[in-house]
Amino acid sequence: MLPTDLIDRVYRGECMKEDAALLATAPPAELFGLADELRAEAVGDVVSYIPNRNINFTNRCIGTCRFCAFKEPDGYRLGIPEILKKVEEAVSVGATEICIQGGLLPDMHLTNYCEILESVKSEFPAIHLHAYSPMEVWYAAGGGRGRDGSGNHDEDGAGVRDTLAALKKAGLDTMPGTAAEILVDDVRTKICPDKLNTEQWTSVVRTAHSLGIRTTATIMYGHIETVGDRIDHLFLIRDLQDETHGFTEFVPLSFMPYNNELGEGMLAGGNYGNTGIDDLRMHALARIVLHNRIPNIQASWVKLGKKLAQYALNCGANDLGGTLMEEKISKSAGSMSGEYMPPSEFDWIIENAGRIPRVRDTLYSHQRHPKQGQGR
Numbered sequence: 001m002l003p004t005d006l007i008d009r010v011y012r013g014e015c016m017k018e019d020a021a022l023l024a025t026a027p028p029a030e031l032f033g034l035a036d037e038l039r040a041e042a043v044g045d046v047v048s049y050i051p052n053r054n055i056n057f058t059n060r061c062i063g064t065c066r067f068c069a070f071k072e073p074d075g076y077r078l079g080i081p082e083i084l085k086k087v088e089e090a091v092s093v094g095a096t097e098i099c100i101q102g103g104l105l106p107d108m109h110l111t112n113y114c115e116i117l118e119s120v121k122s123e124f125p126a127i128h129l130h131a132y133s134p135m136e137v138w139y140a141a142g143g144g145r146g147r148d149g150s151g152n153h154d155e156d157g158a159g160v161r162d163t164l165a166a167l168k169k170a171g172l173d174t175m176p177g178t179a180a181e182i183l184v185d186d187v188r189t190k191i192c193p194d195k196l197n198t199e200q201w202t203s204v205v206r207t208a209h210s211l212g213i214r215t216t217a218t219i220m221y222g223h224i225e226t227v228g229d230r231i232d233h234l235f236l237i238r239d240l241q242d243e244t245h246g247f248t249e250f251v252p253l254s255f256m257p258y259n260n261e262l263g264e265g266m267l268a269g270g271n272y273g274n275t276g277i278d279d280l281r282m283h284a285l286a287r288i289v290l291h292n293r294i295p296n297i298q299a300s301w302v303k304l305g306k307k308l309a310q311y312a313l314n315c316g317a318n319d320l321g322g323t324l325m326e327e328k329i330s331k332s333a334g335s336m337s338g339e340y341m342p343p344s345e346f347d348w349i350i351e352n353a354g355r356i357p358r359v360r361d362t363l364y365s366h367q368r369h370p371k372q373g374q375g376r
């Protein structure tokens with residue numbers, strides 16, 4: 001039985017790190033039950049999803065992240081016409097959001113990042129552009145590369161605030177809070193030594209929020225991090241939300257151990273990564289720690305698979321993410337889930353979980369019945 005004073009603190013949004021540590025080892029049924037009650041209190045029985053498309057404009061990258069199964073030395077780079085064609089396809093089947101991310105290319109600069117946004121917005125002004133991770137923004141600002149490619153900061157870079165302002169002017173609406181992985185530098189130096197560090201990630205996101213660019217928040221869990229690292233990550237996100245109120249949702253991303261250096265080391269040692277219970281625990285803990293701060297906890301059907309994502313709706317999650325149309329990153333790392341899930345299948349999954357499906361926009365500011373047209 002969980003102590004009543006702990007439960008009272010959780011309901012008040014005053015969960016402490018020690019409480020989270022205790023909860024992380026609680027029997028699954030108790031943990032999931034508490035998270036489910038908090039979900040019901042925060043958002044009721046509605047489960048949302050968004051018609052969207054991911055566009056990965058390149059799968060080449062100079063990055064060295066050890067968990068990455070996405071980058072290909074001889075990969076592709078999409079031109080503007082190809083990107084516009086993908087947007088057009090998405091819009092024609094009702095997408096309201098386009099998520100654009102890609103690897104880091106030496107010849108990709110702020111002007112190139114802006115050009116993509118401007119091109120899409122000028123052809124499709126109504127589409128919501130959810131684009132560029134904090135790593136990409138930092139890179140566009142001149143971080144992570146020197147003029148000599150040494151990885152030092154490029155002194156000619158525009159700086160993070162000016163970069164974000166330029167991206168916003170070019171059409172950026174919101175940003176994915178990816179590249180967070182685990183926001184603990186001891187972990188980051190082992191899994192992604194050349195990526196922006198915790199302070200830099202936080203600075204990019206804080207600055208984005210201050211400019212009115214809201215973001216999601218993520219955690220990539222289930223590799224070398226400890227439970228304490230996960231808790232530190234959740235509390236960092238919680239504190240930042242108290243400061244900026246800029247996060248729209250929190251998305252736990254289960255580490256996929258296939259086709260990457262980090263995962264192969266784990267597999268060789270007999271560690272097959274997260275089990276289903278581990279995944280559900282992470283979603284439940286996120287709901288509990290972030291209670292009264294971030295009302296939306298997303299279960300990614302791409303990472304979890306459709307059936308476990310459905311079950312996560314009983315463990316604190318209230319959103320199933322997007323229809324996507326293509327999702328190359330997880331598939332590269334061994335995800336079994338497909339590249340597109342139609343709205344009718346979301347409705348099927350949600351209704352069979354005894355919940356109420358709703359189509360949402362990126363900001364969760366508008367929700368409609370799936371059978372209703374847009375713009376209710």
Ligand code: SF4
Nearest residue numbers: 061063064065068103
């Ligand atoms: S995770 Fe992103 S930045 Fe890191 S190597 Fe892969 S594509 Fe590059």
